[in-house]
Amino acid sequence: MMSAINIYLCTLFFKSKSSMIKITLPDNSVREFESGITGYDIAESISSRLAKEVLSISVDGAVWDLSRPIHKDTSIKLFQWDDREGKETFWHSSAHLTAEAIEFFYPGTKFGIGPTVDNGFYYDIDLPEGQQLVEKDLEKIEKKIIELAREKHDIVRKEISKKDALAMFSAKGDNLKVELISELEDGTITVYNQGNFTDLCRGPHLPNTGFIKAVKLTSIAGAYWRGNEKNKMLTRVYGITFPKQKMLEEYLILLEEAKKRDHRKIGKEMELFTFSQNVGQGLPMWLPKGAMLREQLEIFLKRVQKKFGYEQVITPHIGDVNLYKTSGHFQKYGADSFQTIKTPAEGEEYMLKPMNCPHHCELYKFKPHSYKDLPVRFAEFGTVYRYEQSGELHGLTRVRGFTQDDAHLFCRPDQIKDEFKKVIDIIFIIFKALNFENYSAQISLRDPNKPEKYIGSKENWDKAEQAIIEASAEKGLKTVTVLGEAAFYGPKLDFMVKDALGRSWQLGTIQVDYNLPERFELEYIGADDKRHRPVMIHRAPFGSMERFVAVLIEHTVGKFPLWLTPDQVVVLPISEKFNEYAKSVSEFLNNSDIRTIIDDRNEKIGRKIRDNELKRIPYLLIVGEQEAESQCVSVRKQGEGDKGSMGHQAFVDFIKAEVKEQLSSLYN
Numbered sequence: 170m171m172s173a174i175n176i177y178l179c180t181l182f183f184k185s186k187s188s189m190i191k192i193t194l195p196d197n198s199v200r201e202f203e204s205g206i207t208g209y210d211i212a213e214s215i216s217s218r219l220a221k222e223v224l225s226i227s228v229d230g231a232v233w234d235l236s237r238p239i240h241k242d243t244s245i246k247l248f249q250w251d252d253r254e255g256k257e258t259f260w261h262s263s264a265h266l267t268a269e270a271i272e273f274f275y276p277g278t279k280f281g282i283g284p285t286v287d288n289g290f291y292y293d294i295d296l297p298e299g300q301q302l303v304e305k306d307l308e309k310i311e312k313k314i315i316e317l318a319r320e321k322h323d324i325v326r327k328e329i330s331k332k333d334a335l336a337m338f339s340a341k342g343d344n345l346k347v348e349l350i351s352e353l354e355d356g357t358i359t360v361y362n363q364g365n366f367t368d369l370c371r372g373p374h375l376p377n378t379g380f381i382k383a384v385k386l387t388s389i390a391g392a393y394w395r396g397n398e399k400n401k402m403l404t405r406v407y408g409i410t411f412p413k414q415k416m417l418e419e420y421l422i423l424l425e426e427a428k429k430r431d432h433r434k435i436g437k438e439m440e441l442f443t444f445s446q447n448v449g450q451g452l453p454m455w456l457p458k459g460a461m462l463r464e465q466l467e468i469f470l471k472r473v474q475k476k477f478g479y480e481q482v483i484t485p486h487i488g489d490v491n492l493y494k495t496s497g498h499f500q501k502y503g504a505d506s507f508q509t510i511k512t513p514a515e516g517e518e519y520m521l522k523p524m525n526c527p528h529h530c531e532l533y534k535f536k537p538h539s540y541k542d543l544p545v546r547f548a549e550f551g552t553v554y555r556y557e558q559s560g561e562l563h564g565l566t567r568v569r570g571f572t573q574d575d576a577h578l579f580c581r582p583d584q585i586k587d588e589f590k591k592v593i594d595i596i597f598i599i600f601k602a603l604n605f606e607n608y609s610a611q612i613s614l615r616d617p618n619k620p621e622k623y624i625g626s627k628e629n630w631d632k633a634e635q636a637i638i639e640a641s642a643e644k645g646l647k648t649v650t651v652l653g654e655a656a657f658y659g660p661k662l663d664f665m666v667k668d669a670l671g672r673s674w675q676l677g678t679i680q681v682d683y684n685l686p687e688r689f690e691l692e693y694i695g696a697d698d699k700r701h702r703p704v705m706i707h708r709a710p711f712g713s714m715e716r717f718v719a720v721l722i723e724h725t726v727g728k729f730p731l732w733l734t735p736d737q738v739v740v741l742p743i744s745e746k747f748n749e750y751a752k753s754v755s756e757f758l759n760n761s762d763i764r765t766i767i768d769d770r771n772e773k774i775g776r777k778i779r780d781n782e783l784k785r786i787p788y789l790l791i792v793g794e795q796e797a798e799s800q801c802v803s804v805r806k807q808g809e810g811d812k813g814s815m816g817h818q819a820f821v822d823f824i825k826a827e828v829k830e831q832l833s834s835l836y837n
């Protein structure tokens with residue numbers, strides 16, 4: 170009896186004296202709670218609505234389960250559906266639930282990994298001998314997932330020893346998990362259990378399965394265990410879940426629309442680019458119309474850049490391996506990318522160019538520079554080659570060879586802000602000419618707590634970060650600032666555009682670099698007659714031609730602006746009788762620099778109009794007897810219909826005015 174009271178008193182004493190902890194919220198306000206408080210309790214203390222919507226919590230930067238007790242003073246952030254971390258917690262928990270449902274139907278399945286991806290999650294599974302999963306099986310699994318979700322099983326975290334973990338998954342016969350566990354350190358292993366399913370996992374997870382209200386298992390694919398083709402081929406099940414049924418319905422509509430806009434599909438229809446297994450995977454080849462599109466983009470950007478004082482340079486596709494040892498790129502790309510090429514007699518070793526920067530540094534060193542010469546701005550449409558695993562390749566967005574719209578600006582430290590403003594101007598011109606209206610930017614700065622991570626003096630970093638912040642503000646750019654996201658060699662500014670479907674794409678980047686000027690010992694002579702290091706700025710507004718064209722196709726469904734589109738006009742003779750006249754019209758337009766083709770197939774005019782509208786050609790000129798007699802053309806505009814008839818020169822002027830209007834940001 171006595172001892173029970175003692176324990177009671179002890180606990181009371183412990184609670185009242187030393188068990189309060191300080192929790193700092195994102196707005197820097199501090200609240201006191203009892204030690205052992207959970208993220209969920211904190212949310213509830215703020216508002217019951219927040220408690221309903223919160224999905225996970227970050228504790229000193231690490232994302233945790235809401236149900237995990239907190240025992241020390243800490244800074245926290247609560248994540249909801251709109252936060253990336255919130256979605257990740259949601260989707261990753263859904264991967265576990267999917268595994269549970271799969272295990273229900275296919276006992277003995279071994280489970281590999283089940284991470285989140287941009288839109289949802291997947292799980293790599295090894296089905297029992299002789300069993301396989303096909304599309305039509307997905308529906309019953311989806312139903313089971315919802316059934317399990319409705320049962321609202323708690324998802325419980327448990328720390329276990331390596332020995333126990335090995336025993337647990339060995340007993341289950343899951344050699345995939347056993348392999349993963351054997352590589353983990355004892356003392357760091359956690360498992361999560363919900364209902365009848367336990368999974369090895371670092372977490373975090375939702376408090377219970379009841380949050381998951383809607384699911385779609387989107388596809389099944391094959392995937393080698395751990396991405397290694399020497400390993401067994403597993404079954405990868407992709408899925409996505411939502412906290413509301415309506416969100417799933419909206420997502421499915423978006424998915425349908427995205428399929429229609431898939432750049433791989435449109436690229437084929439419009440004959441823009443192709444791949445050939447005989448050439449090699451991940452190596453896009455541009456067909457004549459795609460090459461025309463690229464050429465127009467290049468001409469456009471070269472003109473913009475010329476206006477801003479850039480000079481075009483050309484450098485080779487390979488470089489001596491020592492060049493990349495100097496730049497540090499060999500350490501980064503050497504072993505993990507294409508292997509070096511050797512010469513037969515001299516024993517030289519070359520690398521396929523993974524970056525253009527080292528070449529441009531050597532160009533800078535061609536002659537001495539005075540402070541008055543700076544900035545020096547070298548631009549190049551430079552093709553680079555980087556190895557990507559075959560499973561990662563995707564259309565034009567993930568390739569092994571691509572052309573960057575690269576440039577390197579060598580400037581004095583006091584010129585950084587001005588140069589940033591100019592690059593932002595260039596990016597604005599591009600976005601305007603290509604109708605990207607919805608964009609924002611991210612400023613990536615140092616992690617103030619880890620100064621040792623960064624090269625270059627604190628003073629230079631302070632100045633450069635300030636310059637980027639001020640340049641962005643003065644240009645009226647909508648930005649978010651993220652600490653700790655800067656590269657070790659300098660802060661940067663990344664542009665994100667939202668396409669017509671509201672999907673975000675990262676496009677242009679502007680990056681300050683203190684590292685390469687140091688490594689290449691770049692210099693200029695200052696006003697003080699002494700040697701100084703220039704600052705280097707890397708920038709690529711398109712990113713790469715391949716990726717940019719992919720985004721452009723998906724944004725516009727292949728309906729490019731008139732100035733850019735490969736075929737601007739198609740002439741459609743009403744019958745064979747007018748083919749000659751059509752030819753003369755097309756010649757006149759082509760001579761006036763309007764990209765024009767003829768459709769002289771022996772087809773009805775209605776059919777010709779339909780076919781050419783499908784080809785996304787902006788202007789259709791219909792010519793028959795009346796037009797031939799009065800030397801004019803009947804103009805039809807894609808999406809707008811009949812525009813009346815015009816004389817040849819009048820039509821040229823009309824088209825040119827439209828192009829000029831579209832490119833007004835370049836001319837102003």
Ligand SMILES: [Zn+2]
Nearest residue numbers: 261370371372
């Ligand atoms: Zn997990």
Ligand SMILES: [Zn+2]
Nearest residue numbers: 525526577707
């Ligand atoms: Zn560069």
